Amino acid sequence: MGNEYNPYYIRIRTTLGIALQAIREELVAALGPGAPAYRTVAKWVERFREGRKDVNDDVISNNPHSTYDNIVAETFLCHCIVERIIRDHLKLRKVTSRWVPHQLTAEQKEE
Known part of the structure; x- marks a missing residue:
């Protein structure tokens, strides 16, 4: 999974009510050292919980x-x-x- 797909994965997992720590652990298990930082995942989770729908960050x-x-x-x-x-x-x-x-x-x- 490339970095461009991380926000999609985080959005789906957040929508399902999965905890931030669990999402981060899943990304680390799947991507190893290429996983996004905890703070990056936390920012995306926060944005999606606030109602953001768009996964693009441009x-x-x-x-x-x-x-x-x-x-x-x-x-x-x-x-x-x-x-x-x-x-x-x-x-x-x-x-x-x-x-x-x-x-x-x-x-x-x-x-």
Whole structure:
């Protein structure tokens, strides 16, 4: 099971009323060292118990007009980590209050 499926598994187990600790233990048994951290599982469980239905965690795709503060509030990450992820890993920058790739392709430039 890849990491992209973890939120689906956590959502199903949470919906069934399985305890956080049991969900984490199942993930560790199935994935070993590749299992998500306890805190990551706890955050997803908390979100699903609060009524969240969506398993995607991509704030920028859902709202390209989001600010750093919105992203920090939704992801529970510190500002510097959010900035580093956006700049170094996603290779995005803010242009006219919308996140766009640093290097635009010819098709993107035409848009």
